[in-house]
Amino acid sequence: MQSVAHDAAGLRRFVLHLPAGHDERVASAPFCVTQWYFDDLERLEAALQPGGAIQAAADSIAATVDECTLLQQAMAVRKFPTPHASDTHDERCTYLVSYEGEAHDFNAWLTHYLTHHPPLMTQLPGIRELEIYTRIDYRSALKHTRATAMQRNKVVFDDVASLDAALASPVRARMKADFDSFPPYSGATPHYPMHSIYGNLTRE
Template sequence: MQFSYLVTFESPDATLRISAADFSQVADIVKATPKLRRARLYTPEVAKDYYTEDGPSPPFAMQLDFDTLAALEATIAAEGHLQALARLPLPSLAGCTVTQQVMARRPFPVDDPVLAVEEGNVPCSFLVHYPGHAEDFDAWLNYYLAHHPQIMRFFPGIREIEIFTRVDWIDAMPWQRMHYMQRNKQVFDSAAAITAAMNSPARHQMRADFEKFPRFHGSNVHFPMATHTFNFD
């Protein structure tokens, strides 16, 4: 298990995109982050789910993975490295609301993790979050972790499954703190592969399992995102 810093730039403008210049500036700062183990920078994609239509994906998001919570918190402290990211003007994302959350990252197995991405393209992730609350959170989370990722494994073409669960954290970043009760992420070769998976028999199994969740208020939100990955030793 690792700890992930999850940042999302949100805008009501469905056409908004991060520019190449802004993306490069963000990537340069991120890649120099002390003790960072892996970074994923997300840009919007389009895919079709059989059951949900949650609108356009956000113009930009990040997932920064660390081995320890202390290492992560050091980068978002008052004098932390990622304060430089918060100070970037990023003109292409002007007017965005920026939200943040630190969560524990729980990977789950898949049968074929080897990506088969066409040259010049990047994989695509299906990012999901649960913004509501459960009447008995412990029962809800226990059920979810014991059932839902095990069904995700049957999605055709799935390359990676991660479940993110809540932790308490401290930071000095200027961005809005979120407290989603849970998030998950599934990685595929492309947006077309997401569409195929989200219209497969496994998707109907997922929906049937969703109906068995312990009672909770609120639903879930799904966004397909092109996934740019940087790994560090």
């Protein structure tokens, strides 16, 4: 899959996530998640057309994994600086979060979330990356079901032990208190620890 990503025109970054850890959070985790980062929506849509890189990768997964259900979603990326950021990495541990329901007032929700939650999240001990995603409209020739998550997040750490230490820190309690003050929202919010492998997209 990484070799397919390497040839995708306009792709800036590729990450493969596989389930990590051995607790109840992993039991229902997706068997894999791929992230394809494009600066240009037109380049992303081209990769989603017949013969495109993402189309080829999706076909490869469907052919090798029995009875898998593939989902697709294009999202805008908001990246936040973290105190322990590092550009040198091949593998990490990522905590993926999905808000799969709907806020009663999405503008109020997003305004509160982006104002109050990232400043807390960046205080998590050992955090390497923080990204928040919101859905966008896009063209795709993939036949796979479109996911409709209202918002997704990811926080990245060196390994599972670092993630567990962050989740046990006092910062997590402050995040929970802020979560309880969010504008009205209804729906599932699954959290998955994942082992993340970063593709090498260095090009001449």
